[in-house]
Amino acid sequence: MSRFLTTLPIDLPALLAEVAAPERGGVATFLGVVRNHQDGRAVLRLEYSAYEPMAEAEASRIVSEAEEKWPVRVALSHRLGELAIGDVAVVVVAGSGHRAPALDACRYVIEELKRRVPVWKKEFYADGSMKWVDPTRQMSPAPAVEAVPAK
Amino acid sequence: MRSVSESASTVAVRVLLFATYAEQAGSALIELTLPAPATVQDVLRRLRASLPGAEQLPDQPLAAVNRSHARLTTPVGDGDEVAFLPPLAGG
Numbered sequence: 001m002s003r004f005l006t007t008l009p010i011d012l013p014a015l016l017a018e019v020a021a022p023e024r025g026g027v028a029t030f031l032g033v034v035r036n037h038q039d040g041r042a043v044l045r046l047e048y049s050a051y052e053p054m055a056e057a058e059a060s061r062i063v064s065e066a067e068e069k070w071p072v073r074v075a076l077s078h079r080l081g082e083l084a085i086g087d088v089a090v091v092v093v094a095g096s097g098h099r100a101p102a103l104d105a106c107r108y109v110i111e112e113l114k115r116r117v118p119v120w121k122k123e124f125y126a127d128g129s130m131k132w133v134d135p136t137r138q139m140s141p142a143p144a145v146e147a148v149p150a151k
Numbered sequence: 152m153r154s155v156s157e158s159a160s161t162v163a164v165r166v167l168l169f170a171t172y173a174e175q176a177g178s179a180l181i182e183l184t185l186p187a188p189a190t191v192q193d194v195l196r197r198l199r200a201s202l203p204g205a206e207q208l209p210d211q212p213l214a215a216v217n218r219s220h221a222r223l224t225t226p227v228g229d230g231d232e233v234a235f236l237p238p239l240a241g242g
Contacts, residue, residue: 032242050241051169051234054218078241090242110242116220118234119241120170132171133240 004059005052007081010091018075019095026099028106032090034083039138042126048080048089051118062112066094070101074109078119089121162189164227166198167234168205172212176204185227191216192223194233208235 012029019027034046055078063074076092083089092109096102114135124130166181173179176198183197191214198205213236214221227233 048241049170051167051215051218051236054215054234055241057218058220114239114242116239117241118169118215118236118239120237121240122170132174132237134171134238135240136238 004056004076004078005050006077006079008079010077010079010088012088012091012093015075015077015091015093019073019093021073021095023097024073024095024102025097026102027093027095028099028102029094030090030092030106030110031088032110034085034087034089036085038123038133041123043085044124044126045085046083046089046124047122048078048083049120049122050078050080052080055117055119058117059113062109062116065112066105066109069108070094070096070105072096072101072105074105076109076113078113078117080119159187159229161185162187162227162229162231164189164194164230165232166194167232169234170237172208172235172237175207176202178202178204187229189227190223191221191225191227191233194227195223195235198235212236213239 036043059076066072066074072094074094078090092106094102094105121133122130123133161184163184166183168176168179181198181202183194185193185197211223214223215234215236216225216227217232
């Protein structure tokens with residue numbers, strides 16, 4: 001597997017090429033894309049950071065686990081640094097002889113990544129404030145006064 | 152590998168903080184020396200006592216030793232790298 005973390009836009013064709021093989025007829029792909037809202041607040045941009053050596057090690061472990069549980073080849077990449085709305089933050093691809101293992105492995109990897117890989121994101125909001133995202137505290141009540149961009 | 156003749160009464164660790172923890176503590180890298188034997192919990196206590204901003208760290212943060220997830224009860228050895236990790240937000 002190529003290095004997991006990158007500061008460049010993720011190279012999806014390269015990841016697909018990593019899992020491609022004549023016998024692999026099913027390739028499942030997940031893309032995590034920066035969205036424009038969080039808990040009802042308008043997000044302008046994100047900054048991703050990581051405990052890089054541990055993120056690399058944990059990502060390798062997750063790939064090995066998936067490749068042991070299913071007859072698959074997995075590739076994944078997570079982008080760090082400043083990302084804009086619509087940018088791809090993470091890609092998981094899984095190739096197998098058939099679609100079921102590919103889809104199952106792809107799901108496993110993204111779920112484990114979110115649970116175990118030490119990556120953090122800081123959100124910058126339209127009202128000028130910023131906040132480190134805490135997924136354990138999502139769906140917090142929106143503030144009483146909030147600048148919301150016109151649709 | 153420590154030689155049999157050495158007696159290790161202290162443990163020197165590198166502590167790494169990230170994201171909101173590093174901002175609160177005002178530091179991302181702290182070298183600490185503790186009495187042996189020591190656990191991650193001991194490192195956290197010493198960190199809180201040594202670094203003014205670190206008392207804001209939670210009582211039971213996520214932790215890693217040598218780049219693997221660890222518990223507060225995980226022992227730490229001389230030269231280990233201990234990290235306290237805010238809630239993960241990857242993907």
